[in-house]
Amino acid sequence: MILDFLIDKLSETTYPTIEQKKCLYQIGDKGCEKCVQNCPNGAISIDSKGIRIDNEICNNCGICRAVCPTQSIYNKELGEVNILRIIKEKRNPVFSCKMRDLDGNIKVSCLNAIHAELLAALFILYKDKTLYFNTNNCEDCEFNLSCQSECNEIEESSLFIESLNKATDFVKKLGISPKYMLLNDEKRISILCEEVVSRRELFQLLGKGSTNLAVNALDTIVGEDDQVSIRDYLLEIINKNEYNIPDDNEFFTFFNVTDNCNGCGICADTCPGKAWKIEEIENNISVFHNGGKCFDCGICISKCPNNAIEKAINGTSEKLEFKIKKEIKLSICSTCGKKFVPESFDQKICNVCTKKISLREKIASMDIL
Secondary structure: OOEEEEEEEEOOOOOOOOHHHHHHHOOOOOOOHHHHHHHHOOOOEOOOOOEEEOOOOOOOHHHHHHHOOOOOOOHHHHHHHHHOOOOOOOOOOEEEOOOOOOOOOEEOOOHHHHOHOOOOOOOHOOOOOOEEEOOOOHHHOOOOOOOOOOOOEEEEHHHHHHHHHHHHHHOOOOOOOEEEEOOHHHHOOOOHHHHHOOOOHHHHHHHHOOOOHHHHHHHOOOOOOOOOHHHHHHHHHHHHHHOOOOOOOOOOOEEOOOOOOOOOOOOOOOOOOOOOEEEEEEEEEEEEEOHHHHHOHHHHHHOOOOEEEOOOOOOEEEOOOOOEEEEEEEOOOOOOOOOEEOOOOOOOOOOHHHHHHHHHHHHHHOOOO
16 A cells, blocks of 8 residues: 555656745736746646646646746656756766657756746856757757757747847857757757766766755755755855856846835835845834845836836956945934834934824814814
């Protein structure tokens, strides 16, 4: 009975799940339907409760996860954790389509499902390796991926090519020259896959800092359900390497806060990436922002009642950490004794007490029969 249970669990197919609190459609941006628009099987739809995935139609291609702007879709079937664990052992990592059963030593559901941030992480960690992608017969694929033989010039655009371009542009800004090749020569692909890392090479590889970093970073951010946050993985690698990120990069967005800010905290309450936080430090309200957690969804800008948030495009670089964007001096209300954010330098009474005083005055001036 136990054996049957284990066999059932191992052969059980899991399907994409949506983290509702990060889904833009769910939290207010009804215009975001990228997963719906890009699902090749029409398995994702919208009903009165929001975004829904039909497991009967879903083929686990993973494209929805790759296009989601806030990475709110998870799917264990994509094997991202396995990719990150085994790539270090591959002399020639050859990514190939599992759905079409193409030759390769790293299987993915579809090349279009490889997230741009995952590619960037791999380019950073394995900068000495060339990453190969088997695009054989991709020109006939319903997902529209086409390339010329053994070169990096693309004939047609695709989600994969867009992700690849974003990843390469990003790492180049970090001073890294990414190595990759798109292949559709079956013989060459077969030869590349046959070359294995010797035990001696593997031990040497395991001794390298970048490989240790890859393993440690993965162990740090993989959840109990063996799900991996691609954003957290990339952040871990970037921060361990102490990279400064330019504000004109492809993945992370930095914001500034103007003097209109009153520290209300709506930005922190509505941000799907938890990129904002508000803290009271001594007699100040401090507004923090972390570009590493920001998905550039624009929710904070649209929700801010005082139009106090604007993108930081200064031609500068930043660490991906929480930074103080605004400090607001608190005053002590002369009436109730509570701290409040003054609207002017000489304001001595908080707005709540001011309204109460005004209401009492109105009542006192009324003729009560």
